[in-house]
Amino acid sequence: MAQKNKLQFIILGLLNQQPLTGYDLTKAFENEIGEFWQAQHSQIYPQLKRLETQGYIAHEVTVSGAKLEKKLYHITTEGSAILRDWISTGTPDLTATKDEFILKLYFIRSNHDPRLPEMLQEQLQLHTTKYHHLQQRLKTVFTDPASKQAHYGHYLILQHALGREEYYVDWLKQSLAALPTAR
Amino acid sequence: MAQKNKLQFIILGLLNQQPLTGYDLTKAFENEIGEFWQAQHSQIYPQLKRLETQGYIAHEVTVSGAKLEKKLYHITTEGSAILRDWISTGTPDLTATKDEFILKLYFIRSNHDPRLPEMLQEQLQLHTTKYHHLQQRLKTVFTDPASKQAHYGHYLILQHALGREEYYVDWLKQSLAALPTAR
DNA sequence: TACTATCATGTAATTAATTACATGTTTTAA
DNA sequence: TTAAAACATGTAATTAATTACATGATAGTA
Secondary structure, three states: OOOOOHHHOOOOOHHOOOOOOOHHHHHHOOOHHOOOOOHHHHHHHHHHHHHOOOOOOOEEEEEEEEOOOEEEEOOOHHHHHHHHHHHHOOOOOOOOOOOOHHHHHHOOOOOOOOOOHHHHHHHHHHHHHHHHHHHHHHHHHHOOOOHHOHHHHHHHHHHHHHHHHHHHHHHHHHHHOOOOOOO | OOOOOOHHHHHHHOOOOEOHHHHHHHHHHHOHHOOOOOHHHHHHHHHHHHHOOOEEEEEEEEEOOOOEEEEEEEHHHHHHHHHHHHHHOOOOOOOOOOHHHHHHHHOOOOOOOOHHHHEEEEEEEEHHHHHHHHHHHHHHHHOOHHHHHOOHHHHHHHHHHHHHHHHHHHHHHHHHHOOOOOO
């Protein structure tokens, strides 16, 4: 396998909460899920077909207006089972984060490199924006303690992402401060 | 493009430091670089050919022993130029970290889910090990201040990775502690 | 009524990346 | 001296993922 095809499990996981169309799933990747996983509709529709062939999901056609057909997919018992399996199975592989900025940094040899300040500054701006964005999401998605209870995993990972960005920003600030002053 | 083919730049970056064979490069991905990027030899050898066709690198054949041929690649002036371009160009896309554990967590609805403790525990173990490993590397790779000076970018990102793991471990511990106690 | 944004579903082409297949040499240690 | 580990270089098959191509319906608004 080139990857472990996690997309199938994400789809199963989302359908396990409620029936959705391919379009709905695509939207989910632009919002909620998009925070930590991406997929385009060109990947989603074929995957839905495969999952249905395997018997893990099924669909019924509904018609909106005069003739617009929607395929509303739902998870099957077998689908639920392999979703449970996937979640229950250990996750021993820590995937290296393929961060392009980090990669570029690796090839900077000297702390006097004139590109360093702007590079760090750009990332600081980006990660600060992301930090604020996550802060906002945490606030809007989990308004009351009950919503945390109902989506505890989501709460945990949003909190995790926020903390991660906070650290990233701190590290960038520290690295900028440690740079030799031009004079 | 499916990705932005960062591999070519990594190869150029490594060859910019010293001439290397395909085998050397493969090893580099198992050690140094492996900390934050992966590539197999089956990807490296074809990429070397492409880079040579493009005129960014060139090679000479050396013979070890009786007949074992090695291709020692070095970067060309043009190669150096596009490497510089890549590093100097902004890096505005923050790649979402595709962490399988995080993904699984997302589908855990309740903090009473019986799978939660073992899941968090497993990750705690893994990330603690990784943390210690990184701590060790930082110690062995950068023994004196001079080595930090000579490979400043590498120093920065190792430090960054260490801090990231430290935070991950903290977050896992906190999440474990916040779990409702079984009774 | 006409236009635009969004809804809705697909396929094709291309690139990236992993796993597997394939072969031969040199060095080191038992 | 012989066997194993490491050195060394490739190709093929498969899967994953992105970008581009392609089509049409519905809802809202100007």
